[in-house]
Structure formats: C-alpha cells, structure tokens
Amino acid sequence: MKALPLEAKKRTVTGKRVKNLREAHVLPATIYGKTTKPISIQVEGDTFDRTFQQTGETGLIQLTVDGEKHPVLVKNVQRDPVSGLPVHVEFHQVSLKEKIHAKVPIVFTGESQAVKEKIGTLLQLLSEIEVEALPTDLPEHIEVDVSRLINVNDHMTVKELSMPENVALLTDPEIMVVKIGELLAPEPEPEPAPVEGEVVEGEAAGVEGEEKGTEEKKETPEKPEEPPKKE
Incomplete structure (x- = not known):
C-alpha cells in the first residue's frame, strides 16, 4: 500500500x-x-x-x-x-526494510444462503487477525466472503482465509472466524398481568359463588328456639 x-x-x-x-x-x-x-x-x-x-x-x-x-x-x-x-x-x-507485527481488521462480504432463507444467523466470531509483513505490504483489511456458508453450522477458520502475498499469518489457524448459527424461534410473549381492580375469569366465578352463598345465608331465617317441655 x-x-x-x-x-x-x-x-x-x-x-x-x-x-x-x-x-x-x-x-x-x-x-x-x-x-x-x-x-x-x-x-x-x-x-x-x-x-x-x-x-x-x-x-x-x-x-x-x-x-x-x-x-x-x-x-x-x-x-x-x-x-x-x-x-x-x-x-x-x-523501518521500511523491517517486518513488523500488526493487527488487520476482517471485513465480511456477501450473504449466506441460510441467512437469506431465514433458517440461520451469521455469527461473526473474530474481528481482526495478527500478521507479519513489511510496512509497505500490510493489507488494509482481510475480506471474508460468507456466501460460501450455505447451511446451519457451516463455518470458516483462520487457516481458510485468503492471505495476500508476503503476509504471514500469526493468529492460531484453528480459531473460528465466522459460523452460521441456528435461528432460534422467538419466545412467546407473557400474558399481560391483570390491571388492579380487574377480576380474572374463573376467579370471578368463585367470587360470585361466595357472594351468592353469603346472600342465601342472610335470606334464610333462623329457627326460634323451642321452649323447654314441662314434666
């Protein structure tokens, strides 16, 4: 550059x-x-x-x-x-004649078929890699084309990256760079809590039954006590 x-x-x-x-x-x-x-x-x-x-x-x-x-x-x-x-x-x-170590950013390009069909999600696991090169040979970035990732669990590791000439890779080659993860179904939304003063169905029936029983008790007259029998 x-x-x-x-x-x-x-x-x-x-x-x-x-x-x-x-x-x-x-x-x-x-x-x-x-x-x-x-x-x-x-x-x-x-x-x-x-x-x-x-x-x-x-x-x-x-x-x-x-x-x-x-x-x-x-x-x-x-x-x-x-x-x-x-x-x-x-x-x-x-020094333009001495190799140096530098961290180069990763740029993701393309679109995965799994993401396009909404059966997977793109997980970017690494944002930069470490390389060794002369200052004039350092790349601005390393491109990763994710269109080759078609199915869920497809992935790429560092060793699969396309490196420019005269640039040596220092990052562990087995580290995963990107992966297609399974698209999780959205969790069901919780039912809204009842507003204060609002009676939930079922509870209302129980309350009505209690009130009805109370009213019946009130309406039933008490029997007068019988006088004691004379011997």
Missing part, C-alpha cells in the same frame, strides 16, 4: 495549555520508534481524520515534520469519552 502524506509541526505546548490546541482543532501527537526518541508534534485535526479514515492502523503514513520525513503507522488514538473526538495520537515510526 502506498504511503499517504500527512503534514505536522513540532509541538512546544505541553501540560494544561494543550487544551488550547484542541480548541483550535489542532491535535497533539507523539512519534515513537525503536531507534527514535519520542517527538512531540501537532497536526491539524481535520487533516488527520481524513487520513486516518483511509489508513486505519495498518496503512502507512509519510509524516513530514518541519521538512523531515517519518514513515509511521497510527499506533493509538485516544478519544474523549463523551464526544468521541480524538484528543491525542501516537504514531509508531517503522
């Missing part, structure tokens, strides 16, 4: 004053590397967003800082927990 260009400047603002950069839509960042001391930089927030949308964490970026070029990958993006906007970026400087 060809490296995308990104311009940055060395950053002298630190501590609490970094907040002023963010308010001006400027993103604080740092470059790290095996043979490079950390470099504090700043980059235009909108420019970084557009670049990162294309590269993700596996695409190579040609980062130019005050005229000096750095081949880097985005290592980490810290985001505001409320707004979700990036607040700091870590770039990892790499």
